[in-house]
Amino acid sequence: MTEAEPAPEKRKRGAKKSPPRFSREQADVRRSMLIDAATRCLSVGGIGAFTIDRICKEAGVSRGLINHHFEGLDGLLVEVYKSSLYASVNNQIAEAKRRRAETSDWSPQAALAALVHSNFSPDYFSRDNLLIWLSLWGEIAVNPRLKAAHRELYDAYRAELAEDIAAVAVPRGRQVDAPTLARNFIALVDGLWLEWCLDESVVTPQAAEAAGFEMLEAQVGPLRDS
Amino acid sequence: MTEAEPAPEKRKRGAKKSPPRFSREQADVRRSMLIDAATRCLSVGGIGAFTIDRICKEAGVSRGLINHHFEGLDGLLVEVYKSSLYASVNNQIAEAKRRRAETSDWSPQAALAALVHSNFSPDYFSRDNLLIWLSLWGEIAVNPRLKAAHRELYDAYRAELAEDIAAVAVPRGRQVDAPTLARNFIALVDGLWLEWCLDESVVTPQAAEAAGFEMLEAQVGPLRDS
DNA sequence: CGCCTTGTTGAACGTTCGTACAACAAGGCG
């Protein structure tokens, strides 16, 4: 819009060939662009900014493109969920599984500490990211399709965390209700994250991480011995 | 709408006087009706159901009434916040203050236990109620006016909880960081509440209350001695 | 009974929303 307009009048036949008005992209590339733009809108204006007009303007494309690449706006929202939440959580699960399998390189407590720590990395424990989650939580509570996906995702994450906890507690001879502890830990992290997003003066990411470790260490013993 | 319609045709002059088409209410009464209807809409459909049409239909009044009693739809949202969240939290604070002042009737640990317990009462720890909070959290993160109100409210609640914690810990000779513990407790409760709303199979209100007490008792000693 | 206040109505308006679709053009291919 702000670029220099190249002669608004109709081009004569003899004029030089006009520059391309747009570029064609592979379907995957364009989908990623739209998902990224939609995610950006969410992190700025919440679910109220999740509209065709704003997303397309943010992506720099025309209004018709979302319905060409996705099943309506709802379809795009599901893809944003998968791309943002699903991908990042599944990534955490996959890395945790890998660490727990490599018993030669990773002690159980180091693997658990790494999983806990990853919850508080700036990429994840950020305000932008939380605003996306907050918007999606509000939708998950209402949208059955998202709700089912979210349950499956959280179940997997909770199970992985419980396994990591048990892998530390059992050799130490500690009697721990690992699933319950995992559930409470996740609740604490989400709650601290929420508080931080609504009022950043209440808690720092460092303090939140300390609180998370303290909850676990109270039951399974020290995890941060470095 | 479902009432028997009394003769749709135009009434003749000689006909009996027609029944009132609506009833006039005091401003306070009508405001309460609209706030209640708006709250109901939020608890059912989230922030997406917070529209003039649905709220007025839910309240059984015409579309023009919201703008007559409130400063637009945003004004009504602020009133819903004050009515739902503000009122219930301030109520908890007031009761906690009263209990803590009546040292003859309430021991410090009983007062703290009562405050903790109130977080899990069915009136408060309910799915309907959480959907309202979830909707409002999403708005608080975006709306500066709501954000300021929310910070003030949570600061007051956190301070009261910290005082109740200190009132138990100090006589027992326990060294406790009461403000931090209060903050972590609130985060845990909100997180458990959130998890329960998104997937009720993960946690029960009873289990959530147990988790809350355990977090506090790990630092200040037993609270539930009955 | 008739007036008056004012809570209430409902239509009208301009805006924004999501979707559909015909027209367009970019880039590959022969």
Added chain:
DNA sequence: CGCCTTGTTGTACGAACGTTCAACAAGGCG
């Protein structure tokens, strides 16, 4: 160079949105 595929555009459309406001009428008062 011209055709063809298909990603992209931009308009059109109906529905729903928030707001405004003139008209209405319910209920109190004299």
